[in-house]
Amino acid sequence: MEGRVLSIQSHVAFGYVGGKAAAFPLQCLGYDVDLVNTVNFSNHAGYGRSGGSKTSAAELESIFEAMEFNELLCPTRVLTGYIPNAEALAAVARLVEKLRKQNPELIYLLDPVMGDAGRLYVSADVIPVYRSLLPLSTIITPNWFEVETLTGISLTDLHSLRLALTKLHKDFGVPNVAISSIPLAPWLSETLPNAIRPPAVSESEHLLCITSSVSNENSPSEVHVQCVPLLPGYFSGVGDLFSSLVLAHYKPSLEASLPEVLPPFRTSLSEAVSQALTKTHAVLCKTFEYSERLPEEERLVTDDEKDAVEPIRKVRRMRGRELRLVQSIDIIRSDFGDATRRLERWSGFWEKL
């Protein structure tokens, strides 16, 4: 693979989130990566305290302007992640609009990083700006909460999931949606195709990954899914790694290729997400195993009361759970072949609509 990715997201000195989680995998897979840092922090917010500063919208614009003047705005792909406020996001939006006009073939993966598990961690005024950016995207990789935030639809059953996907595809013009980790609630598990439903007893130990792609306006989207075993504990940067791998493995020309290359009903997105899911899970397993082997004081379980008295407990837990990304170079560069966690087509998804 060859290409040039313009990645606009956070930078941390220590550890692997944002650009630090994305650049190395993209580079290992052959992409030149232009890295614009939306913040310059010591570490991610999960540690409780961090140093450094956010990049102002004016500074971002000064970087973009100089790049344009020097003819350095020549990416074949764009990746945007954490952008902390509406002014900065608006500057990024103007840039992406320009790049999209210059190059209709541009592949833009928009990760609308806004929050998780019901809580926003950017200022609320970014929401309308993200909505205005959606029509420029090729792929979006929201989490569950971000789908709800963007669409205004609470995801409580299959019907609301269909409505949300329809809204993203039709109203916001997003061709490809990938949601990497949906809690496998009973209503969701019950409706899954048999081939991919985990044994009932272990449903709560699985997450669902779902993709939805439209190839033309008149057909419903192709929906693909896969379950992934949930690892205990919270690991930061996993979504950023996943998005970078989806972008790295996305081959837009696949749909036009022979059935030997892309079997019927598979999509460029389902193929890319299968690769990304497999590699992300392998990196996560490696990280989990490493964190389990650490001395006990480096892996004290979450305990809000004890953590409040002794904040270093949380800090050490975070440090012990930083992605083992550099050590995963062979995972990142591998072709998993038959061992790929391949997404399966959810053929009946739209039928009962």
Add this chain to the structure above:
Amino acid sequence: MEGRVLSIQSHVAFGYVGGKAAAFPLQCLGYDVDLVNTVNFSNHAGYGRSGGSKTSAAELESIFEAMEFNELLCPTRVLTGYIPNAEALAAVARLVEKLRKQNPELIYLLDPVMGDAGRLYVSADVIPVYRSLLPLSTIITPNWFEVETLTGISLTDLHSLRLALTKLHKDFGVPNVAISSIPLAPWLSETLPNAIRPPAVSESEHLLCITSSVSNENSPSEVHVQCVPLLPGYFSGVGDLFSSLVLAHYKPSLEASLPEVLPPFRTSLSEAVSQALTKTHAVLCKTFEYSERLPEEERLVTDDEKDAVEPIRKVRRMRGRELRLVQSIDIIRSDFGDATRRLERWSGFWEKL
């Protein structure tokens, strides 16, 4: 190899200088890299215009303080490069002093980035701060001009070269000095050991790489040298790549190992620099070949008059000469074995003193 490098140098969005030239090779060779950005620019200064801003000393300190609070200052190696002014450099110096005290085994590669070919490109008040930092270093990688600037000695003959190295080792307490690219003037060429002297006709097409290491206070240093063919044109980031590879390949325990591992008269530094020189030259050749294949308008030769009228000439030349770093992943990870450009011992270097 495993370890953790704290790299403190410049960041550019586009292209490969500073941290962008150093992080990927170190990561590919197995190191976790903590990246602190001393500037956040769109591109390197050679383009003539750049956007973004310098990181203030206060911002650097805020990053270092948060890292210390979160117990994230745990590098086994430190790499410092371009730091634009004395206040920022003083903040870095205080940090390195603290790290050195905490860990006497710390390996600190100091690249005293100050200028080239007779011209300073940092403010002059950094010079005394760099001098005060020298005793904390394990290895320094100055260029020819930076040796002159640090020692105050003009390098015009073998005698002055000996004086400068003595000053660095004895007065400034630097155990290892590596100078990667010295123009091969006649006085230098004449004195070289026969084994490594290039044919007289091609002297001007070669650069000399020299290392000097002291193992104890009472013996003169071990000096090693190698010639490298000079490629036409100026390529940015080469020194930053070289320094990162020297640090990556430096194994301090080699001197204590068996002769099968480290033959007599070789040093940890001469071994590391042999690897770094080989790989840097291979990346540079790859970059040169790529730039030669570009369309003519992307590789217009330097012509100060034409460049002044049409600045985009220079900009495109710069862009065409950005290191092909990502495409060199196999070079970076290779063991060159017998094809290594091995430094040779300059056994008579100190004899005529």
